[in-house]
Each structure stands twice: as structure tokens, then as C-alpha cells.
Amino acid sequence: MQRCLKWVKHLPALGVEPTVITVDPAQAAYPVLDNSLAADVPPGVRVIRTGTTEPFGAYQKLTNRPIPHGGFANEGRPSLAQRAARFVRGNLFLPDPRRGWNRHVLRAVEQLLAAGEQFDAVLTSSPPHSTQLIGLQLKRRYGLRWLADLRDPWTDIYYTQALLRTAAARWLDARYERQVLAAADAVITTSSDTRRLLLGKAAELPSGKFVVLPNGYDEADFGAPSAPPAEQLLITYVGTITGQYHIEPFLREVAACIRRHPAVPLRLRFVGRVAREIEQQLAAAGLLPHTDIVPFVPHDESIGYLLSTTALLLAIPDVPHNFGILPGKIFEYLATNKPIICIGPVGSDADHILEENQAGRTLPYDATAAMAEHLDQLVGAWQQNPNLDLPAVSHARYSRRALTERLVALIRG
Incomplete structure (x- = not known):
């Protein structure tokens, strides 16, 4: 959502007039909302809010359970009822349960065109990947230039196995993807890895139309100064984290490091959605007394947590095709100039970005000896100087404005 929001923020100043079609929040259902981000929409931008038809509200009322986060991050081990809901979701709602919004959008676009309005391009961003079927219909009906922005893989997305799809459902979903x-x-x-993955879906796909446009950070969000705490060595993670991120070995090494250095006040801080299994791992490692867990906060507050830490923790889910998983937070992490500890695959796209920016180190999931060594080095450096901020370097190529300039070039063809 922030990806599209920041594009909309910068497009008018770059000579492109966006019309945004989105859902009326009163008619849709989401796990969390961050209304503070609406302030980034320029006053002159037209925003059309439509109705929608989706099952999530009914699911919440019938089961008295919260709406699933992306990848079922808030469900942990699913109950029988949750497995049944996943089966229905994965087989009766293709590509996903948000598809009921599509007809509302198509009607809104039809009304705009019938009124004589003209558009140079249509951009659809997903997931939910059903949104891409809107672009497909608009291309077929009106021949509009169409940019399909896929922030994540489609049929290869890491939680697809949890949807319990039949062979017929997998075939249909793959057909939508190829179309x-x-x-x-x-x-x-x-x-780059997601580009490679999608390009391999069919032999006849021309490589020239597949473009990598990473996420980034908005320089305006980072006006406050860095404020690492002097009284403790604080490692912060911001965002959703579940058992699929495979940080349990790292947590055990943090606990061991605390035992090796009892005089150093080493703490962990998680800001956002922390799955129950992670809390259980923290408890098993004896880290709960050394850990702060802060529930979901608005985006501007999350930036404050990034700036008020010693180091930052990044984790890549331990799932198939994870070399191309590039969390949007990595660019905001870079903007803080804090040292980054990444738990994930070496050689991945995230690892390459950390390496080229000399911003931190990627540690494989079970590399406990390397984790212990790295934590000891961090402790030693902190004892010399509690401010471990890296030398300020330019990350301008990842600024939202610079990335929007590249988007404008694609829009204009």
C-alpha cells in the first residue's frame, strides 16, 4: 500500500496526474488500518472510493475470529475451522477473496470513459493478485496501456501451500497468472529474483517488458535525528514476524550472548505483529525479561522506533523462492544508517542490497557460530561507543521520488 501511496504523492510534481480508484474502507475489512498515511495524498489528487463484495466481513462475524493477515501471520497452527476456511478461500475464490471488488472498479472506469475522460495508462498493483484481472479486462475492452505491478510472486507466493488448493484450482490460478x-x-x-521467476512462466514472454522497480523510502519521513540509546544495546525489528522467519536459532544466540556479557544491557524490541510462536520462542530462550513487544503503530511512529535503536533486525521468511523476497522495510532501514542484522539466505536480493550499501550482514538461519561471533563484535563495539550509526551515505537511488521518476518513464512508454 505504501508503494502506491508514495507514487501518488510524487506523480503530480513529475507531470503525471493520477486518478486513484480504491475501496471504501467502510465496506471492506482489513486486519489493521493506518489512517495517518492518508496525509501523503496531495490535495489535488482525485480519489474514487467504490463499494466491494468480499467474504472477510462475513467470515469475521461467523467465526468471531480476526481477519487473517497476509500469509496467515496471525493464525499460528490453524484449527480445523481455520483449515476449512482456508480450503474455501483457496478453491472457491480465485485468485483470491478480494476479486469481488473488480466489478465495482470496472464500473467506475466505464463511467469515467463514458464521460469523455482520457487516460495514458492504467497501473494495477498486487497482491491481492485479483487486482491484475482488472487491468486485463481494461486492456481487452479499451486497449489502454497497462502496467502490471506485482509486489510479490503470484502462484509461487510463500503461503500458497496453506491454501490447500486442488489441482484444478492451481491450474486456473496459473492460467490467470500467464494471461x-x-x-x-x-x-x-x-x-530481480521475482522478475526471473515470473519471466520463466512461459517461453514466449519478452524479457524487455519485465522491469525491476524496488520499494524505497520517503526522505520526508526521516527528518528527525537519530537517537540511539546510551543506556542499552537495543536491537529492533519493525513489522510482522512469524515462525516462518526461522529466527529461533538467532534468539537462542542472543540469550547466550546476554549470559556471556552480563554487564551489557542487551535488549530486543519488536514493533508490530508478533506471532504467538515467536513469543513462545522468546520465552523458551529466556528472553522475555529482555524483550519489549510493541503492538502495531502508525507508520510515522514506526520511523521513530527505527531511529531510536542501536541496530536493526531484518528477517527473510524461510520459504521456497525466498531469494527474491525484498521487504519494503529494508529501504527504510537503510535510511536510518543503523547497522542491520539480516537472518536469511546469503546471495539473496536482500543480501546484495546490504552488501552494496555496506549496511550490515546476512546470517543464514542456522549459522549459530556466525551469529555468536557477530553479536560479540556488536557488544564489543557498543562498549567502546554506544552510538553504532554507520557513516552517512547517499541512498538517493532508493528515494521514493527517484523511483517515481522511473515509473513516469514507464508510464510514458
């Missing part, structure tokens, strides 16, 4: 990739004038991805 979108073939018909779009440009396919935008957030990482």
Missing part, C-alpha cells in the same frame, strides 16, 4: 503476464505492456517487480 496477465502475456497481456500487460509492462510487468513491474520489486526484485
